[in-house]
Amino acid sequence: xxxxxxxxxxxxxxxxxxxxxxxxxxxxxxxxxxxxxxxxxxxxxxxxxxxxxxxxxxxxxxxxxxxxxxxxxxxxxxxxxxxxxxxxxxxxxxxxxxxxxxxxxxxxxxxxxxxxxxxxxxxxxxxxxxxxxxxxxxxxxxxxxxxxxxxxxxxxxxxxxxxxxxxxxxxxxxxxxxxxxxxxxxxxxxxxxxxxxxxxxxxxxxxxxxxxxxxx
Ligand SMILES: CC(C)(COP(=O)(O)OP(=O)(O)OC[C@H]1O[C@@H](n2cnc3c(N)ncnc32)[C@H](O)[C@@H]1OP(=O)(O)O)[C@@H](O)C(=O)NCCC(=O)NCCS
Numbered sequence: 513x514x515x516x517x518x519x520x521x522x523x524x525x526x527x528x529x530x531x532x533x534x535x536x537x538x539x540x541x542x543x544x545x546x547x548x549x550x551x552x553x554x555x556x557x558x559x560x561x562x563x564x565x566x567x568x569x570x571x572x573x574x575x576x577x578x579x580x581x582x583x584x585x586x587x588x589x590x591x592x593x594x595x596x597x598x599x600x601x602x603x604x605x606x607x608x609x610x611x612x613x614x615x616x617x618x619x620x621x622x623x624x625x626x627x628x629x630x631x632x633x634x635x636x637x638x639x640x641x642x643x644x645x646x647x648x649x650x651x652x653x654x655x656x657x658x659x660x661x662x663x664x665x666x667x668x669x670x671x672x673x674x675x676x677x678x679x680x681x682x683x684x685x686x687x688x689x690x691x692x693x694x695x696x697x698x699x700x701x702x703x704x705x706x707x708x709x710x711x712x713x714x715x716x717x718x719x720x721x722x723x724x725x726x727x728x
Contacts, residue, residue: 545601548655550611556621556652558601559610564591566617567610574640579674579701600624606633607659611643611652618643621652623660623669631667633660637683644679647728653687654724661718668714674699675707684711688723 548556559567568590575581582589597608605626611619619639626633635656637649660666671689673680685691689711697705718724 548652550648550651550655554611554613554618554648554651556609556611556655559594559597559608559617559620561591561594561598563610563617564594567594567620570617570619570640574638577641578638597622597624600626604664606664607656609652609656611639611648613643613648619649619652621649621656623656623664626664626666631665632670633664633666633668634670634672635660636671650683650686653683654726657687657713657718657724661715666715668712669718671711671713673709673711674701675709681709684709686723687713688717688721689713690717 545558550556564587568585568587571578571581571585571590575583575585594608597606600606601608605628606622606624608622608624609620610617611621619637621635621637623633623635635653637653639649657669660669669689671684671687673684675681675694690713691709692712693710695708695710698708699706713721713724
């Protein structure tokens with residue numbers, strides 16, 4: 513689907529986009545909606561309420577991989593996450609982005625937990641097993657990082673992942689993040705305690721970082 517078509521579809525649906533608290537006006541959404549082409553067939557765009565069913569189905573199919581999601585995941589949990597995503601978009605404090613391939617949702621790349629005082633934000637991502645290993649998350653993260661540094665003007669992006677999550681560690685390093693520390697046995701994963709790695713990237717590092725701004 514062309515980017516123009518995606519924009520048109522989204523515009524047509526905006527009238528029905530509402531949060532639990534209020535309707536977002538078209539200006540708020542059009543000024544904040546991020547659309548990035550990731551390949552000839554894939555793109556990243558802000559997740560909206562009409563994506564809840566697709567996101568719920570994808571999350572359910574990948575519950576074993578997404579250890580932070582509750583085992584009893586409900587559609588309403590996903591709906592509140594999308595609603596909060598729209599709220600942080602409207603406040604210019606983050607982004608909940610969906611990775612779409614040939615129009616089908618296959619993953620998520622997000623920035624959230626914005627701290628105004630330190631102008632810092634956290635990045636997170638996941639993709640369905642069927643779409644893994646094709647560079648889509650890497651490209652989506654770059655788009656999200658560009659949005660954070662160049663549009664939201666954050667000073668720092670933080671990334672946290674479990675030390676034994678080989679793919680996520682490789683991705684963080686491929687994106688040019690600096691490993692800053694390890695919280696030893698800081699998180700529970702099933703019956704075990706696991707180490708949590710903390711990565712960071714600063715605004716000036718982004719400007720000089722080829723790995724982050726590459727287009728491959
Ligand atoms: C972590 C995750 C998002 C990675 O997705 P992915 O589809 O493998 O990511 P990409 O294809 O964009 O790969 C990004 C880079 O990581 C590197 N990489 C990925 N897996 C690797 C591995 N096993 N060994 C070495 N490098 C690896 C590759 O170098 C790749 O860069 P390249 O294309 O330039 O070579 C995915 O495995 C996932 O969703 N896992 C479950 C949920 C999760 O753990 N989320 C992260 C929580 S912190």
